[in-house]
Amino acid sequence: MRLLRAGRWITGIALVLLAGVYVRALAYTPVERAQGLAQKIFYLHVPAAIWAEGAMILVGVASIVYLFLKDPRLDRFAHASAEVGTVFAVLMLTTGPIWGKPIWGTWWTWDARLTLALFLFLLYVGYLLLRGAVADPASRARFAAVLGICGMILVPFVHLSVYMFRTLHPMPIVLKPSEPSLPGSMLTTWLMSVGVFTLLYVGFVIQRYALSYLNEQLEAAGGIP
C-alpha cells in the first residue's frame, strides 16, 4: 500500500530526527540556571502537549465534517488521530510529573498543562472505548463523531476553568517552568522538537489510517485474523 509506505518512511525519518533532537537537547543546549538539567524535559513535554491537544481538535473537526459528508475516510482519520493523540497525552502525563517533582516539589499539581493532559487522556480513552463497544460500523462512526465533537468543545472550558482557578487560588510556585522568551539556542532546540513531533504525528496517523483501512478490507472479506 502506497499510503502505508509513505507513513512508514515519514515515521522512520521522524524517529531519526528525534534522536537528533535528543542529542542536541542533552548535549548542545545550555543548562537553565534556575531549574537545572530537569528543565530539558521541557523540550519533549511541550511539543507533546501541542500535539496532544492538536490531535483532539483535529478529531473534532473531522467529526463535524463527517456528520455532514458521511465520508468514511474522515471517520478513519478521526480514529487515527484519537489513537495517536492518546500516545501524546500519555507522554504529557508521564513527563509532566517527572518534571514537576524536582521543580515544584510535588508529583502532581492542578496547573494548566497537567490538568489539560488528564482531561485529554480521559477523553481519548472514552472515545476509543466507545468505538470498541459499538459493533455496527455506521453507528460506530456516528457515535464516535458525536463524542469527538463534544470532546473538542470541552477543551476550551478546561482552559477557562484552569485560568479561573488559578486567579482565585494562586499556587505556591517555587520556580515557573520556563515558557517563551527563550534565549536563541534553547528556542532553536524547542522549534526542532516541535517539528519532529509534528512529523511523528503525521507519520503515526498515516500508518494508523492505513491500518484501519486494511482491517476494514479484512472485515469485509470475512474475519480479522
Add this chain to the structure above:
Amino acid sequence: MRLPDSVRHAWAIAAKDLLVEFRSRTGILSAGVFVVLVLMVFNFGRDPTAVSNIVLAPSILWVTFTFAAILALNRAFQLELENQALDGLLLAPIERGSIYLGKLVANLLFVASVEVLGVPLVALFFNVEVWAHIGTLAGIIVLATIGFVSIGTLFSAMTVRTRFAELLLPVVLLPFMILPLMWATLATTSVFADRPLNEIAGWLKMLAGYDIVFVVVSLLLFPATVNE
C-alpha cells in the same frame, strides 16, 4: 394559545417516562436508598477533629448527586430497549429534538427528586446551615444538574445498546462531569461557609455557560445517535 408541537411532544415523552417511573417506583426508591446509605456511611466514617463539616459536606453532597444522576441516566433509554420501543418512538411524526428534550426533562426531574431528598439529609447529618442560603444552593444545584444530565442524556442514547452499557456510560461521561462538579462543589463550599455571593459569581457564570453550550450541542447532535 397552543404550545408549538415540538414542546407538546417533548412534554408527552417526559410524561410517559415519569409515569412509567412513578408506577414502578423502583428507580426513585433505589436512588433514594442509595443517597441515605452513602450519607450515613460518610457520616460514620469521618473524624470531626480532622476535617471540618464545611469542608467535607459539599464534596459528599455532590458525589452523591453525581451517582444518582448516573443511575438515572443508565435507565434513561433502557425503557426503549424492550419491544423495540425506540423504533416506535422514531416512527412517530415527532422531531428528534423533541425526543431529546423529553428525555432530558424526565431525567432532570428524576435527579431533582433525589436531590430534594439529599439536601436536607446533608444538612441534618453534617450540621451545615442550608436554609439561610437555600436560594443560592438551589441555583447551584439546578445549574450543575443540567450540566451533566444534558450531556448524559445524549451519551446514554449511544451507550444503551453496547455490551457494557452501565460501565461505558460513566467512563465516557466522566471528563464532562468533572468540570460542573468542580464548580458546583467550590460554590457549595463557599455557600456553607457563609461567604458573600459575589465570590461564587464566577463559578455560576461558568456553570451557566457550560449548560447553554452543551444543551444546544446535545440537541444538535442527538439526531446522529438515533438516525439510521
Add this chain to the structure above:
Amino acid sequence: MQVPEAVPQNGGYMVAAYIVVAVVILGYALSLYLRTRRSLRP
C-alpha cells in the same frame, strides 16, 4: 556538557523523562508496525 555549580542537581529526572519518552514513542511505532504486519499477512 558543562553544568554550572549553583544549579540544582536533578539530572536523574531528566534522564528518566527522556527514557520514558523514547520507550513510549518507540513502543507505539513498534505496535503499529506489528499490527499492520499481522493485517497484511493473509
